[in-house]
Amino acid sequence: MAKRARKQQKRRTETEPQLIRRLITPEGVPLNLQLASAGTRAGAFALDMVIILACLTLLTLLAVAAFFVARTRYPSVIAIIWLLGFFLLRNFYFIWFESGRRAATPGKRRANLRVVARDGGRLTGAAVVARNMMRELEVFLPLMFLGFGAAEGFVDRWTVALGLGWSCLFLFFPVFNRDRLRAGDLIGGTWVVESPKQDLGIDLVAHTGDRADLLMFSDAELSVYGQYELQRLEAVLRSDEEETIRTVADAIRGKLGRWDNVRDRAFLQSYYAQSRARFERNLLMGRRKRDKFDSSG
Template identity: 50%
Template sequence: MSEAGVQRGKRTAGRPPQDASREFVTPEGVDLRLRIGEAGERAAAFLVDVIILTIALIGVSIVMVGVLAASRARGVEVAAIVWLLIAFFLRTFYFMAFEMHPSAATPGKRMLGLRVIARGGGRLTADAVFARNAMRELEVFLPLSFLFSQGDGVDAWVVLLGLIWSGVFLFFPLFNRDRLRVGDLVAGTMVVKAPRRKLMPDLADERPPGAARVTFTQAQVDAYGVKELHVLEDVLRRRDKATMRAVAQRIQGKIGWEGEPVADGEFLAAYYAALRGRLESRMLFGHRRRDKFDRG
């Protein structure tokens, strides 16, 4: 079986340039295909989150009005400052709290099937979440404050500057292939599609009838490790006849198999079950063979 290295952001040959899918192949040979969240999807998710924040702020405003009415409108200035502080912390920590959750998605992102991940393929850290959301103040809320301050003694050129600023940050994701906003660029994150998928059936329970008559010696099963097991599982799930034929011939040559002729799918299914059983039994005793080169 061919060696699989880590490949990030590599396009499959023959795909159109506008294709938004990316391939992440782990050192164990697991091929993870992810689709980048489109700008329209991200904008819709942000709009949903803004609506939720607006409803929360309306609730806060109603409570503040009730407090002022009970105190006969005393301390209006203090109430206004408190409202501004609540609005700031609400819009700031709303995004951070949800994206630090294991789902790494706000309610808006969940509705659109999106989530935040680290571009390097590692764990999404609190520092990255803080950085990408802190930048939102500069990208969205600060220029918006310029725009809505028109008529309060703010010069027209300041409002124009706010419009230009908003436009630069608004259209920035359209000019890079991974649809990154500036916050993503700074934090090393990206937003991808995370659709709900059904749990795939266990291949060990779906062996073809003919696979039961194929047997292997312990030496033949010990030819490969965990990495090759994952690659073989992927081959069996794809069911591509040409690939299965090539992999079956490669394994048979590697282990020196001289059994009776059998279909490629049956051979691979039998070898998968034998290899998996052997690796699992070794792991019970603390031995984990990473790949065919690991002799530990």
């Protein structure tokens, strides 16, 4: 499984090198991230819209049922509740899911995508709200204006063309910039990156097993990072780049506050093996620390 994931990652890197970005975390650790392509993002968004439309259909059916139960005495109240529900659904659907641990909507999860901060820090609620509220101006408001305007008969052909042009400008905006950013990403300071499901490398632990017990780390030291950081550390050890290994080792030492007198590679190999063993023990007890910001592990 891990070998197949690495082959797929290598194939994507070879075919789309322009989508690889080097991100420096606040700890100074360099990470190579694969940005999501415009097509992948469009597919994820289409799936999310299908889910939203399904929920909207259910909301509409409930409104119709309430309309008949109320015997048409409160049609305006029912219409207001429907419009409010539609507003909350199309906006807070994205905000709710992207504010979670996975930082991804169901559509993004299906496409193995997630939202990250471009500065390498933690994805904040303000960034999530900013990037998603922009979608209201990009897509929903123009389309709603056109839809209601056409229904009432006060929108002419030029207004329709202008509204569609406005929507298409923002819809296809990711195609015309190198980072595949939406306007919301520009304002929120975010990227959408590929986050393929990976298993932590068993073969790497076997290779480093003879050195895993050279150093003994406390439980608090091993709990600093989560699965995401362990996968990044595995990639660093496999890359065998001395400069990267030195940078990552210094960053982890700075976090732990000791082990300055241990060689970089031996330090990282021991830390990786013991952290991975602790991670797997926690999995057996139903606890999964997804990344360094997750407090559940």
